Amino acid sequence: MRAVAQRLIGVDVGGTKISVAVLEDGRLSEPVLTPTETAGADALVTQLMAAARAAGPADAIGFGVPSVIDFATGTARSSVNIPLRGVPLRNIMTETLGMPAFVDNDATVAALAEAFDDELRPLAHTLVMLTVGTGVGGGIVIDGHIHRGATGAAAEIGHMIVGARLQDGAPPPSRPPRPESLEGVAAGRALDRLGREQGFPDGRAVVEAAKAGDATARDCVRILGERLGIGIANLVHVLDPDLVVIGGGVSNAGELLLEPASRVARCYMLEGVGDRTDIRLARYGPQAGVRGAALLARQELRLRRET
Numbered sequence: 001m002r003a004v005a006q007r008l009i010g011v012d013v014g015g016t017k018i019s020v021a022v023l024e025d026g027r028l029s030e031p032v033l034t035p036t037e038t039a040g041a042d043a044l045v046t047q048l049m050a051a052a053r054a055a056g057p058a059d060a061i062g063f064g065v066p067s068v069i070d071f072a073t074g075t076a077r078s079s080v081n082i083p084l085r086g087v088p089l090r091n092i093m094t095e096t097l098g099m100p101a102f103v104d105n106d107a108t109v110a111a112l113a114e115a116f117d118d119e120l121r122p123l124a125h126t127l128v129m130l131t132v133g134t135g136v137g138g139g140i141v142i143d144g145h146i147h148r149g150a151t152g153a154a155a156e157i158g159h160m161i162v163g164a165r166l167q168d169g170a171p172p173p174s175r176p177p178r179p180e181s182l183e184g185v186a187a188g189r190a191l192d193r194l195g196r197e198q199g200f201p202d203g204r205a206v207v208e209a210a211k212a213g214d215a216t217a218r219d220c221v222r223i224l225g226e227r228l229g230i231g232i233a234n235l236v237h238v239l240d241p242d243l244v245v246i247g248g249g250v251s252n253a254g255e256l257l258l259e260p261a262s263r264v265a266r267c268y269m270l271e272g273v274g275d276r277t278d279i280r281l282a283r284y285g286p287q288a289g290v291r292g293a294a295l296l297a298r299q300e301l302r303l304r305r306e307t
Contacts, residue, residue, distance in 0.1 A: 006024070008024070008062070009061040010061075010290040010291060010294030010295070010296075012293055013066070014066065015082060016035065017034065017035055018034050018036050018047065019031040021290045021294065022056070031290050036082060038081075039083075048093070049096055059297075059301060061097065061101050062101075062104070062293035062294055062295070062300075063103045064104060064107075065082065065103060065105065066079065067105065069152050071148055074088060077151075089103045100300070101297075104148075105139070106137065108148075109139070109296050110288040111146070112139065114283060115144060116295065126239055127241060131247045132188065132247070136157060136186060137155075139155050146299075158182050159182070159183060163181075185227045187250075188203045194220040195217070204249075207221065207252055207256075221253050221260075226260045228257070229268070230265075232244055232265035232279065233266075236274040237269065237274075240273060244277060245281070246261065247282030247284075248282075251282060258279070258280070262279040
């Protein structure tokens with residue numbers, strides 16, 4: 001028997017823009033984009049309420065935010081680029097909008113989007129996603145469900161230490177992102193640095209030049225991809241996933257990034273590990289976050305009805 005159609009709102013909250021779309025019968029509407037209000041928590045919450053109401057009535061709403069989230073309350077324990085630290089966003093939105101609201105990390109919900117096909121069928125038993133943008137985020141989906149860990153902070157992949165010099169013991173700790181972390185060496189900011197050393201204004205210019213065939217730019221992207229590959233090898237050793245997906249703005253480099261990342265990852269994998277792991281680019285691009293936020297609402301609404 002066919003399930004009753006649901007109307008679900010997804011909201012992807014970024015440091016510069018908010019994306020809102022509606023998911024109905026597996027189809028995502030064209031996202032509506034607005035600049036993010038960052039003057040303070042009250043202003044941002046008011047903006048999110050208005051954006052949700054403008055999307056119309058729905059069965060539930062999901063939010064993806066660049067924060068470490070306590071999922072039970074939808075409260076950001078720490079927040080990057082947006083003023084939401086300590087704000088119980090889930091409770092506020094549920095009460096104000098009159099519909100179930102759910103909040104999770106933005107990279108985590110993007111992983112949820114990549115874990116299902118257009119017909120909302122699961123693609124893999126275990127999926128790991130890396131979002132390579134200004135920083136490096138990530139998400140883990142197992143059997144179609146987000147893996148959050150004990151505190152909800154699972155898959156802070158960018159803060160995995162991949163380049164520490166340990167000859168004399170551990171180096172002195174520093175504020176994140178630490179230079180020895182995957183985010184420190186393989187995020188968009190690292191590509192900015194590589195590009196400036198070669199005369200490019202920023203990482204975006206590097207990617208565009210690389211796609212146009214510039215050899216120097218391609219070498220910058222190769223270096224970043226190989227660094228990313230080290231992180232992927234570590235993830236495969238821990239999780240042995242069916243699927244590793246690379247998304248985020250830097251993934252616009254396409255195969256120029258994927259090839260060195262995949263090649264190096266496989267060179268560093270222990271023999272017999274990762275033999276069934278497929279490493280590929282994300283399918284939904286900039287819509288992964290908003291689609292995943294809507295899927296979060298769908299999944300949590302279903303779990304609520306089953307219990």
